[in-house]
Amino acid sequence: MAKVKCAIIGSGNIGTDLMIKIMRTSKNLEMGAMVGIDPASDGLARAARLKVPTTHEGIDGLRRMPEYEDIQVVFDATSAKAHLHNDALLRADGKKVIDLTPAAIGPFTIPAINGDANIDEPNVNMVTCGGQATIPMVYAVKRASKRVIWGEIVASISSKSAGPGTRANIDEFTETTSKAIEVLGGAEHGKAIIILNPAEPPLIMRDTVFTLSQGGDPAAIEASVLEMVATVQKYVPGYRLKQKVQFEVIGDNAPVRIPGVGLCSGLKTTIMLEVEGAAHYLPAYAGNLDIMTSAALVTADHWAAKVSSKEAA
Structure with a gap:
């Protein structure tokens, strides 16, 4: 089955760790874009070296990218305040949103507790x-x-x-x-x-x-x-x-x-x-990054598996 393309908004510690996880371990996701606001950020530089399309113009830059049309799920690793703006635009464009900020717009999701119960929701919140x-x-x-x-x-x-x-x-x-x-x-x-x-x-x-x-x-x-x-x-x-x-x-x-x-x-x-x-x-030592990005990846991977199965059928 073809992998589902994803984008990450936020090229800081969490976003960069998540990108590397997706590229190394994901069974159902493929990086489609890495988004930041600092053109000199290490995350964007790493993404470019890994041949991942990038933009330093935030969500507006992402929406202008030719790759955006094929992206089905977007991880938001920015801030709670920024997520309020990003979520409105992404959902209007029909994108699935995995929220790694504490904005708590969508239902709380912790894989070990409620597993896949919320994966079909348009916005899924990974708590903290x-x-x-x-x-x-x-x-x-x-x-x-x-x-x-x-x-x-x-x-x-x-x-x-x-x-x-x-x-x-x-x-x-x-x-x-x-x-x-x-x-x-x-x-x-x-x-x-x-x-x-x-x-x-x-x-x-x-x-x-x-x-x-x-x-x-x-x-x-x-x-x-x-x-x-x-x-x-x-x-x-x-x-x-x-x-x-x-x-x-x-x-x-x-x-x-x-x-x-x-x-x-x-x-x-x-x-x-x-x-x-x-x-x-x-x-x-940065276990805080690992548990957050791992939980987000498990949740998105399971959703992407469902999407791929439906498309294959």
């Missing part, structure tokens, strides 16, 4: 890098419990792996990830924190997940967490637990105060993760 890494763990606790009152995540990434787009999206990151902790993770209340660590040498992506649940057994929760880790590893091999899952019983005699909820008791679960990248573009 921190969300892709941590929300599967909140969901793992939820499916082994009757209730998750609180889900909180702390994502720590190397400053070197955070480009201008990521830095411009900090507020949107916390808002979108917090919402997705509730919508996809199943927590009644969610909170997200991101830390850009300037340490040298750069530190690998680390994530900590805290939940307060009720009606769950520690052994069952741990088994659910381990099963979810294995599921994520199918598309992000460098995803792993940093140490054994930790539990603490919060009794009625010493409840904790949950913001916006009040005094609560239950089972506190602490999950510590490490995400090592595949080093397709930035070194292996």
Whole structure:
């Protein structure tokens, strides 16, 4: 079957890593264009060396390219604000949109949780890098419990792996990830924190997940967490637990105060993760890039397989 042509808007860290992934590993996608706004960007230069058509004139330049007509799916790796503009134009032109910004126009999608449930939507949102890494763990606790009152995540990434787009999206990151902790993770209340660590040498992506649940057994929760880790590893091999899952019983005699909820008791679960990248573009410490682009690629690849099958029929 013929591959489906795609374009990437955003020639920074995320967009460049995604381009290399598509060219090296995708079964159903073919690069049709790389789009940026800085003619001197490394991403555009790499694309040109790889014989990928490029433009430094943003989405307007993409829409003027002769290759645009054959492009069926567009990945947006810019910023939440820019995506609002880009999405309107792309969907008006009948293009499938995979959103790697925290704009959250389309439905939240994390392959390990809701798989292909949203792939036929015109716009699919990949939440955030921190969300892709941590929300599967909140969901793992939820499916082994009757209730998750609180889900909180702390994502720590190397400053070197955070480009201008990521830095411009900090507020949107916390808002979108917090919402997705509730919508996809199943927590009644969610909170997200991101830390850009300037340490040298750069530190690998680390994530900590805290939940307060009720009606769950520690052994069952741990088994659910381990099963979810294995599921994520199918598309992000460098995803792993940093140490054994930790539990603490919060009794009625010493409840904790949950913001916006009040005094609560239950089972506190602490999950510590490490995400090592595949080093397709930035070194292996940039697991935040790898999990985001891997999730987007899996989602788009499955959609492209459906499109190719229909066209072949």
